[in-house]
Amino acid sequence: MLMRAAISVLMLAGFYLVAVLQLVGVIALAPWLVSAVSGPVSLTVFALVLGPAATLAAFAIFLAIHTRNERPFGVPAGPDQAPLLWETVHEIAREVVTRPPNEIRLTPHPNAAVSERCRLLGLVGGRRTLYIGLPLIHVFTVDQLRAAVAHEVAHLSYKHTRLSAIAYRGRRAITETLSRVGRFNVAGWPFRAYGSCYFLVDNARRRRQEYEADHTSALVAGRAVAASSLREQAVISEATKIYFFDHVMPGLDAGYAPTDVFAGFADLVTARRKELEETLASENEASTSLWDTHPPLQERIAAIAGMPETSSARDGRPATELLPDATAFGRRLQEKLIDLPTRRMLDWEKFRIETQTAELLRHTDWVLRKVSYHTGIPIPNANAIFDLIAAGRLSEIAQPFSPGVPPEDAGREFAENIEWLLRLAALRSGTGHWQLSWTAPANLTTADGAELPLSDLAVAAVTTGGIARARRRLTELGIDLGAATLSDPTAGAYGTQVVTAVANVEVDDDEYDLFVLDKGLVLVPAPSDADEGKRRLRDLVGSTPAHELALDNWFVSWPEIARADVDRDVPLQVTLTLYTRQRVPIHERWLSETLTKDATEVLIDMLSDLDENPVV
Template sequence: MANSIRAGISLAMLAGFFVLAAAQVAGLLALGVWLSTVLAGLVVVKLLWPLFAASTWAVGRGVWRAVRSRPEPPDGLLMPADQAPMLWAAVRDLAAEAGTRMPDEIWLTAEANAAVQEESRFLGLAGGHRRLYVGLPLLQTMTVAQMRAVLAHELGHYSERHTRLSAPAYRGRLVIAHTLERIGPNNPAGWIFRGYARLYLLVDHAVSRRQELEADLASARAAGADAAAGALREIRVLDAAWSFFLGQYVHLGWESGYAPADLFAGFGALVEARRDELDELRAHEPDDSGSRWDTHPPLSERLAALAAAPHTTASPDTRPAAMLLADIAEAGRALQRVAIDSGERTLLPWPDLTAAALAARVQREADAVFRMIARTVGRPVAGLADVTEYIAAGQLTTIAQPFFPTATRREAGPLFAEPLETLLRLAALRSGVARWWHSWSGPAEFRGVRGTELPLEEIAKLAVTPGGLDKALGELAALGVDIHRAVPADTAPSTFGSDVVGGLANVRADGVEHDLFVLTTGLVLVADPGKSDNGRQRMRELLAATSAVSLAERNRFVAFEEIEGVRIHKQVPLDAELVLYGGATLRIGERWSSDELDDGSRKRLVSLLERV
């Protein structure tokens, strides 16, 4: 009965969106009839057409796109019963305890999570094909008891018929999202629709939170309240570990053109090596007060509900959940082949990936130092051998000052030891006497190829000490470091690792209109942008079709490292003058009709320019 009421609420909220659109159209027609008695017909059309179009064309297009859209299943590996008999047996047992139909398919996914999906029919009134998605990282690291609790929670969504509501809720969110995409931020009709969208999401998320609590209780009934609570705590820990693993290890190589040969084996090794750190995270309950915009209740609320649920006396199964698969290592490699698109990246074992990726990072950092020095001395290229010649010629302060513009001339020379150490590391790498050593328990370490420490920091400090350069060069030679091997690989400002953080449509750059995209590494100016009334949508469509790096390569790119100074004459609308190295200037002027890529784009741009 409760689920029927929720289904009715979902459908009523969706219907209300169309009633709102129809009411706006009726009101606009009535207003048009009245205005036609006091104004010329053409004037009335020009005044009301934007509102009418928002209430008809935008809604119609949103409905059309929502009807044609289908939920995309996660990329994963289908696991037939004959390839994972123990996993299927556990799911079959839990489904029987939950009193629900078995899923038709079980998929492994590359996520530290689990989920269910059902292709319901007739707006959720009839069930359909069921899929259960199980994250391989959970199977790698959980116990059988915890894994059973996770599976029971997901099957609880089936037994409570939550998945049947996903179809109308999914369609409703798509209709509203697609409609708002087509309406400009300054259109009054959009204000009304956005207000209703917030109400729709509030109701939708409140229903979702209730469903999660019901699925938790279903998990407690099937697997035990203690196991259910333990699984909730463990998923929080593993989710943090998985995010850390992707950000600090996988992305490290990914951005440099390398991918791990065995992704999931790496995660298992990380969890094992950092067990003490994860135990500390397990020991601290999160401070999660929650929000009405959340789709899941706070963990504390979920744990409190489980604490009040009936408890069983069965002994928990502490065996590793990996036993539910016949060969979890092979399953991980198979999942990586189908779910992880490595593109043209080179597959490497983890130690080699870390060494290659960090060596590439050192080269990029050194290139930025070389470019700054070359600009300072007026040379097209500068390598480490050139840098030592400048120091020997008494030009240390000259080449150091741009790196530390607020330092005095007396302070700048000694401070240059830091960028110089980067150049020495590059020379050691290119000379084959050093490498980055991989570690799962901490950061990678820069050491000699035999694991010995290299005193490059001390040598760099010695080199910038008056009279210390020759001794420093002697120590480098004794280590086998050839300074002539440290040369720039990229003499132009790099767009490597660029992400779009904002944008302004229809701004004037030196008097010519452009769309301005703000990247983490600089500014991209796209000429001949088009009309100002659809700037936000135009920029978003462009970004959906290309990457930030490609955008910078095909248009004018002004790297932040090329900007010597900034004068901001006015922040709203933005009026700024950028002084580039070499004496050129770039004047950026925002118009009142300019649009932001997203709210806060202007503020982020001003903040970046002020830091420059």
């Protein structure tokens, strides 16, 4: 411990030394430069080389000296709220022979961790916090959770957290200093060289600590359990990415929120375990690096297998036995992570269904709007598109969806868009019902689970002479093409947030305050007097949720915009052309005030980022 502490202190001191030597060198060279070189030249050299070097060195010293403890993350689980969990943690601390954590906090992360608020560069210990990810609790057995906790408590026992306080100063100082150094900044080269050396040494230290903590975990929980805990944690980590990115985030983006965000997590892990394990096996075959902070999983498991076995009791109960109210903790946690008041709360199954429906509506709205825009006639529903195909206009409506493709091929490719419309028609007609799966895309079936031939019917619709046959079969199935209509644009406003705003813009000679949301634009009637515009914007943002702004005013969602023509940047003049062919000219005034300094630039960037709506 003393040797490692000395190395950590020396490494941190080395960073101070690099910064101080560079600063002293600049101070020493400045008088000589002024006396030896002509005034303009010396000023140029100082401005381009010595000045930045001095600034960078001073900044590095400041960062190394001034550090702060990060605020605890997650939600606390006190002894009165989770007595069995606290009892288990204290029991493990006694086995490891160390002071137990002062606090347990639950997080959404697929891991466990510890921290200690140390003093005097980590030489004096302080308040200890144990972090446990709820994904672990939902999947682990009790003995696997004990192994994971023993691993983390071992970091406290070996005083790894004390060393981390010193290392944290160095890593923070080096990382933030190098983030301000350009590739060709000569003043930054010493810091880059030292930073590489520092990270190599520090990462080696961290890998060594992981082996030590694994050793303790195996002693407390047994070799087999410690190894299975590591393997399972890797599976849970991979599953968490899939769960949140594929199943939670799309629903949040659509304006919904589950009553319990972790409700389906254990089911996903169970359903996709084989796939997850195969993914991890392929990743473990990848080469390792000296820059890694953790040893490869297989090497850690092999090291555990080489230890003598201990007579630890097995406990295969679900880890939720130690936290019976895991659902309530999950709800408390999501209140911190998700802006719940702006979203509709649904139970987990309903959340998944509405998420799929929102995705379906997004596609069908796009198809209906685009066909309307390019044909110049209203397209209220899928029936109108079938009428166009029956009238021999398939190539005309399909070509914009497949630019550069021969008309015959474009017509065939349009079947995919027809299928989206048929799915919505089936759902709204009551014929189709969502069949959800963790291992396959959501599908529509009949009430008794029979497959609907929507893909075949979509192909028939774009085949010569097949449109009448497709219509007859849809009628037999009870699917009404008229049910596949455009959705209400304001329905997608839930869960939206204000990005920026511009006061007093003109739209067809009327005054509005323009609010830029992450889901579209809102135009709120405004007084013609531009005074106090910024205050008015702030007051409205502070008093009215973004989705209410959209519901109560003129809301133009991003999917409604066919194109955006920027006629002038300052003051901004942009003309939006909607898929209905309505034109919305937005003119910023010279005296218009903005919520943020870069409001107009942000608006132009967001219009440019629309996949189907390039700024021209």
